[in-house]
Amino acid sequence: MATIxxxxxLAKKIRLELKNEVDELKAKGxxxxxxxxxxxxxxxxxxxxxxxxxxxxxxxxxxEEFLIPEETTKEELLxxxxxxxxxxxxxxxxxxxxxxxxxxxxxxxNSIDYRKDVDGFHPINVGKLAIGEESFVSCTxxxxxxxxxxxxxxxxxxxxxxxxRSNIVGKPxxxxxxxxxxxVTICHSKTQNIAEITKEADILVAALGKPKFVTANxxxxxxxxxxxxxxxxxxxxxxxxxxxxxxxxxASYITPVPGGVGPMTVAMLMKNVVKAAxxxxx
Ligand code: NAP
Numbered sequence: 001m002a003t004i005x006x007x008x009x010l011a012k013k014i015r016l017e018l019k020n021e022v023d024e025l026k027a028k029g030x031x032x033x034x035x036x037x038x039x040x041x042x043x044x045x046x047x048x049x050x051x052x053x054x055x056x057x058x059x060x061x062x063x064e065e066f067l068i069p070e071e072t073t074k075e076e077l078l079x080x081x082x083x084x085x086x087x088x089x090x091x092x093x094x095x096x097x098x099x100x101x102x103x104x105x106x107x108x109x110n111s112i113d114y115r116k117d118v119d120g121f122h123p124i125n126v127g128k129l130a131i132g133e134e135s136f137v138s139c140t141x142x143x144x145x146x147x148x149x150x151x152x153x154x155x156x157x158x159x160x161x162x163x164x165r166s167n168i169v170g171k172p173x174x175x176x177x178x179x180x181x182x183x184v185t186i187c188h189s190k191t192q193n194i195a196e197i198t199k200e201a202d203i204l205v206a207a208l209g210k211p212k213f214v215t216a217n218x219x220x221x222x223x224x225x226x227x228x229x230x231x232x233x234x235x236x237x238x239x240x241x242x243x244x245x246x247x248x249x250x251a252s253y254i255t256p257v258p259g260g261v262g263p264m265t266v267a268m269l270m271k272n273v274v275k276a277a278x279x280x281x282x
Contacts, residue, residue: 033091038068
């Protein structure tokens with residue numbers, strides 16, 4: 001039976017460490033602050049923003065929310081981002097996705113000052129990650145790497161397979177694994193004979209958003225299986241992309257859903273805000 005990687009516990013530990021760092025920063029006169037922009041009222045986004053606000057509160061990070069209407073124009077959104085870019089008291093700017101279709105999310109992400117880009121979506125941060133320079137890294141992939149580190153899972157020289165190539169999860173995670181000297185294969189919706197590839201993975205990451213996609217016959221014995229997926233099954237229950245019950249019997253380590261990668265994402269966001277605040281010291 002696999003060891004369960006407890007993301008909830010690890011996230012709690014990280015939040016506690018961050019609280020101490022925030023206290024130290026405050027003693028130096030710096031109060032880390034995150035600003036979140038939400039355009040329109042997407043129900044799921046409201047829950048995500050609430051969770052981020054709660055985490056900030058717990059750690060002592062100031063939080064400012066900008067809830068702007070659905071019909072906001074491009075100029076208004078970019079104007080607000082520019083205002084937040086200029087504000088010295090704000091260290092992190094996060095634009096909650098999705099945003100209404102008439103707005104271009106890429107253009108909006110690109111207009112956030114990369115030094116305040118705590119989501120790690122700005123092309124400068126993405127580029128820095130690609131060339132192995134210090135940068136803000138997308139929170140979910142950063143959280144996965146933190147989990148591997150916490151459980152002393154050696155990445156170097158290992159065969160890693162990532163299913164999913166999105167800009168927020170699959171690609172940055174593949175890059176992080178590569179930077180950590182894994183041999184990385186990325187699978188996507190056009191990949192053929194996917195099970196043959198996944199069966200070679202020492203570290204298998206599922207980040208595609210399809211419930212129970214990864215079944216036991218796709219997993220090598222003693223593989224480390226990381227489930228990034230968040231899906232609702234027919235009964236409305238949260239499930240990942242991995243058939244946990246059966247894969248657990250084969251894997252050496254596995255992340256559950258919920259309580260795995262999910263809580264790590266918010267913890268890594270908090271870490272990025274603290275980092276952005278610290279960066280202002282120099
Ligand atoms: P996304 O943007 O929809 O990307 C999904 C990726 O999976 C795409 O690259 C797609 O390939 C690939 N894919 C889809 N169907 C596939 C199939 N049958 N076989 C192989 N690859 C397939 O999703 P995302 O934003 O990366 O999120 C992925 C999952 O992670 C979702 O369940 C999401 O809710 C979850 N998530 C969790 C967290 C967290 O904090 N735990 C954070 C972010 C996302 P193509 O590129 O060819 O279309």
